[in-house]
Amino acid sequence: MPTQLLSATPENIAQAAAIIRRGGLVAFPTETVYGLGANALDADAVAGIFTAKERPSHDPLIVHLSGLDQLPRVARAVSPVAQTLAEAFWPGPLTLVLPKQPAVPVLVTSGLDTVAVRVPDHPVAQALLQAAGVPIAAPSANRFGHTSPTTAQHVWHDLHDRIDAILDGGPTPIGVESTVLDVSSTPPRILRPGGVTAEMLAAVIGPVVLPRDFVGDQGLPSPGLLETHYAPRADLIFCLGPDAAEALAAELSAAQTAGRRVGVLAMDEDANKLTQAGAVVYPLGADLSSVARRLYAGMRWLDEQGVDVILCRDSGASGLGLAIRDRLTRAAARLMNTEETH
Ligand code: TXA
Numbered sequence: 001m002p003t004q005l006l007s008a009t010p011e012n013i014a015q016a017a018a019i020i021r022r023g024g025l026v027a028f029p030t031e032t033v034y035g036l037g038a039n040a041l042d043a044d045a046v047a048g049i050f051t052a053k054e055r056p057s058h059d060p061l062i063v064h065l066s067g068l069d070q071l072p073r074v075a076r077a078v079s080p081v082a083q084t085l086a087e088a089f090w091p092g093p094l095t096l097v098l099p100k101q102p103a104v105p106v107l108v109t110s111g112l113d114t115v116a117v118r119v120p121d122h123p124v125a126q127a128l129l130q131a132a133g134v135p136i137a138a139p140s141a142n143r144f145g146h147t148s149p150t151t152a153q154h155v156w157h158d159l160h161d162r163i164d165a166i167l168d169g170g171p172t173p174i175g176v177e178s179t180v181l182d183v184s185s186t187p188p189r190i191l192r193p194g195g196v197t198a199e200m201l202a203a204v205i206g207p208v209v210l211p212r213d214f215v216g217d218q219g220l221p222s223p224g225l226l227e228t229h230y231a232p233r234a235d236l237i238f239c240l241g242p243d244a245a246e247a248l249a250a251e252l253s254a255a256q257t258a259g260r261r262v263g264v265l266a267m268d269e270d271a272n273k274l275t276q277a278g279a280v281v282y283p284l285g286a287d288l289s290s291v292a293r294r295l296y297a298g299m300r301w302l303d304e305q306g307v308d309v310i311l312c313r314d315s316g317a318s319g320l321g322l323a324i325r326d327r328l329t330r331a332a333a334r335l336m337n338t339e340e341t342h
């Protein structure tokens with residue numbers, strides 16, 4: 001099907017909402033990444049998401065609502081802690097895993113009796129949800145396993161001719177996905193770190209459990225639990241631990257010696273030195289929110305430059321650092337953890 005690329009005008013948002021209501025697929029911006037949306041209560045429409053993305057049906061979707069008032073349509077038994085979190089962080093990048101209403105098709109939740117729900121904080125997403133009048137199921141709008149899209153052009157690259165329309169609302173402001181929180185256990189457990197940080201959650205409800213894949217106080221990834229996701233085409237080597245900068249420099253020269261073209265996702269402070277060393281550099285900025293916002297665009301840009309290898313070093317586990325570390329760990333072909341050598 002030909003895909004319409006639509007600027008996010010009120011007329012085009014109304015048209016996109018009509019497409020959603022009649023069972024079609026629309027990609028739209030959220031504050032985190034672009035989502036690929038369908039009417040969450042229409043099983044056939046939701047099936048189209050899995051086909052377009054080539055996503056396996058065992059991976060459940062997030063249901064997006066226009067506001068907390070819509071929650072009873074998709075979730076039941078909302079606990080006091082879930083209610084507190086929703087009131088504190090919605091609209092915003094927090095996804096709560098809650099007991100599901102029977103009206104939510106099994107495909108949305110991959111047969112689980114829970115549903116992941118959030119209220120996005122982006123004017124285009126909000127306008128679309130309000131105009132559509134139905135909950136919208138939306139995974140990130142990329143081919144399965146690929147880097148998540150932070151611009152309409154990224155969505156076009158992955159999904160054109162597979163979906164009905166893309167609403168272009170410019171680059172997404174946060175750049176990494178929402179935090180997925182399981183509130184069924186006490187304390188709640190982060191299933192995926194994201195835009196609402198562990199510190200922000202702790203300030204409202206007290207300590208939360210870090211994702212299972214991260215161990216120790218530093219939240220370093222545990223080897224052996226890697227699944228490639230969010231991945232660029234080039235081999236990504238992620239350098240962590242106290243000597244990450246030195247390890248990155250060593251990887252750069254080793255790859256160059258082997259005749260490979262090397263790209264680096266670099267903090268601003270490292271950019272000049274790495275350019276002089278012959279790397280293709282994509283600057284990530286100087287603070288964590290800039291790194292998060294630019295990370296996926298950088299992976300895609302370096303792929304376009306035709307590099308064979310992408311290097312990146314860790315930027316810590318505090319605040320957004322944990323989500324950045326999670327995505328780089330999953331995108332990596334190889335982890336270079338200098339912690340282990342000490
Ligand atoms: O920021 C975001 O969350 C973006 C935007 C578009 O909202 N969406 C997104 O969706 O990242 P997706 O499908 O790429 O990731 C959804 C995550 C997956 O890790 C999935 O396993 C988890 O949410 N999830 C969904 N339903 C779940 C459930 N019932 N229990 C546990 N995890 C669930």
Ligand code: MG
Binds near residue numbers: 139
């Ligand atoms: Mg995704």
